Amino acid sequence: MSQPVRNVLIIGGGPAGYTAAIYASRAGLQPLLLEGPQPGGQLTITTDIENFPGFRDGIAGPELMATMRAQAERFGTEILTATVASADLSARPFAVETDQGRILAETVILATGASAKWLGLGKDESLSRTGGGVSACATCDGFFFRGREVAVVGGGDTALEEALYLTRFASRVHLVHRRDAFRASKAMQERALAHEKITIHWNKRVADLHTWKTAVAGGEQERLEGLLLEDTRDQSISRLSVQGLFVAIGHQPNTGFLNGQLPVDEGGYLKVEPGTCRTIIEGVFAAGDVADPTYRQAVTAAGRGCMAAIEAERWLAEREALAAAGGR
CATH class of the missing domain: 3.50.50.60 (FAD/NAD(P)-binding domain)
Incomplete structure (x- = not known):
């Protein structure tokens, strides 16, 4: 048959x-x-x-x-x-x-x-699924972070474009890049570097996420409250307080x-x-x-x-x- x-x-x-x-x-x-x-x-x-x-x-x-x-x-x-x-x-x-x-x-x-490519931390991907403050799409979710501080991870055109878009809503946008130079186009770099609401964190990678739990209907929800940044040159650790993280690594x-x-x-x-x-x-x-x-x-x-x-x-x-x- x-x-x-x-x-x-x-x-x-x-x-x-x-x-x-x-x-x-x-x-x-x-x-x-x-x-x-x-x-x-x-x-x-x-x-x-x-x-x-x-x-x-x-x-x-x-x-x-x-x-x-x-x-x-x-x-x-x-x-x-x-x-x-x-x-x-x-x-x-x-x-x-x-x-x-x-x-x-x-x-x-x-x-x-x-x-979306994630950071490999586990927690970043899980928080994106539960609305815990992590996203891979600024156009989709930027509105929810009006008046808050957020971070964008990446160094290409997409990352810089996401950072510039988020300046419409966020009080400050932290751009975290593991190198000392962007891969993005020159025009995009100039716009991001000149923007008063964007702070660049060179030679940094996100080593961990800090979260807190808030009560919601039916239980608790874990939400982002900050990033643990590792310097890619000397491995020193610093903390960055943000309420949102946008992963833009592709x-x-x-x-x-x-x-x-x-x-x-x-x-x-x-x-x-x-x-x-x-x-x-x-x-x-x-x-x-x-x-x-x-x-x-x-x-x-x-x-x-x-x-x-x-x-x-x-x-x-x-x-x-x-x-x-x-x-x-």
Whole structure:
């Protein structure tokens, strides 16, 4: 008995994946969505989202993802909590190996996202999940630190851009860099060095986080109150009191399972044809943070998910029309 071939296979369960599923299922394509090891993506570790349209008073990340998932299911999307091990995009139908078996598909939408790189302290990543004062996205969370002192870790364009953005809200921004010179562009450096609200901490690395516990409904919440900084030259230790920490040392697009079958940029993000979600392989589309080194926002990921689904629908229709014409 031959294995069924899916019209659309969506890999990834964040805003890009769920939106693609909503559009593909409403188009009658009966998509299958693989959620992977973290259903809902990075937004499931975001406590409050205030910049996603349609929610005047904001919404918790897990709640938003659950709502989008339910909407996709409502229109007929089949969702499987499966982890992809590998994909063969060399022939059609495409073959994807998961921990629950092999799946064949005519089109594939890659919406696997990108994971923030953390400091390796353990506590930084856990505090980011609980709203304890640590974040990897100033655009997402800067508003919550109005009038407070915050720190940004990193030395590239992203770190300096995050620091400059945070000056709109924070009373002071401490920029912590392990070297004595930035990697960022000259123009970005000049802006950061000249800003009156930014203090540079050269040759420093974050060795530990100091926290305190506050009472919340149902228990206690651990929150950041300061950083322990180690001098990278003489290993001396100093303390920096801040209420927020933004880690800006990069993101890692989740593309390992592709094993180099699609071209990526210098940061590892999948390359797509400008203005589209089309990759170099016909029938394979990329949406959301896995192909977005610039914005990395839930709303832009959702928009790209919509684009990918529409492009997949049109691609399938064109192939069907060509097949019909060839059969006459």
